[in-house]
Amino acid sequence: MADTLLGERVVLLDPAGEAVGTALKSEVHHAATPLHLAFSCYVFDAAGSLLVTRRAAGKATWPDVWTNSFCGHPGPDEDMAAALARRAADELTIRLSGVRPVLPRFRYRAVMPNGVVENEVCPVFAAVTADRPEPHPSEVDAVEWVAWPTFRDDVLAGRREVSPWCAWQVAELAALPDDPLAWPPGDWRALPPAALGSAA
Template identity: 30%
Template sequence: MSTHRRVSFDDEPLILVDADDQIIGYQHKAQAHAGEGTLHRAFSIFLFNPQGQVLLQQRSDSKPLWPLFWSNSCCSHPRRGESYADATHRRLNDELAVDTELEFIYQFEYHAKYQADARDIGSERELCSVYIGRIDDSQRIDVNPSEIAACRWLSGPDTDALLKEQPDQITPWFAMEWRRLREEFPDRLERLLR
């Protein structure tokens, strides 16, 4: 079934947290990303196929931050009252029309300002949980164009090359997460990545 519907809203409530992931409040998504940003919960998912390739997505041109940049398979935010598990599975369905078992790898805090040398557009300031998973060849991806402009499968070495050769076309969180996955968790990726 197609997921071609709008699934992100400026007024959706994000979960504000401290550095220990303790909830300290809620704020509309647009407000949480304004200026220097407000620390909030987020997640990133890396999906792999049986051939050991990772799915990358090019963000929609309608995204206010990092439009048309290449990023990991799926990323978003839990909403108020939503667990990480519920949020990750909801978003896989919303963006790609797939679902699979996910494995939590690590959580980290980062801040990235969009177009820091230009006008003040906004920032990501997230406490982000990183997950990996596998989808098999029977699962057909149906991208939601309100979220994704394009998708492609890349091998691990080709993904490494993309980050090295086109860093200005990659979202900052994707670059940070991929490098850390490769450097610190090679055993966790070994069964997924070739």
């Protein structure tokens, strides 16, 4: 599915995580953003270092903010694994392996200083890549590889500023082993109901 600013649609959800409709991504984020389906991914290299990215200055939400490797929205009827692969290619020109849910029921709401709201059921995934990132400038301004324990500890201590969703995710991921390559995979069946049709 093509990821275009004008035509991409997101899946709207009820409080139980069931799909209740769709909306254009270009129109869904505002002061009363409806609950919708998203995902976050933490990409590691073979040594267990995390790919950290800075969101492009032109992004509608949280521009110029450092965050996890990438985020996105599965389209209506789009397989979740396919959506992850699509966004990895679109944002960073990388291929993923070992994709697995690690926080399958993560949900958050965050408000920007200008009043724009993110309101997402956002399962969190981990994956590995052997590729060198080549960021798309409309999505990502900068990248760096950071040892996971260093990134985790710096975020938890407030030494590294990141997006609000990343900070909350790291707080939950901190309970997992220091070696992210040893993180136990979550159950794909624990994804929100709207995403169960895309479970691997």
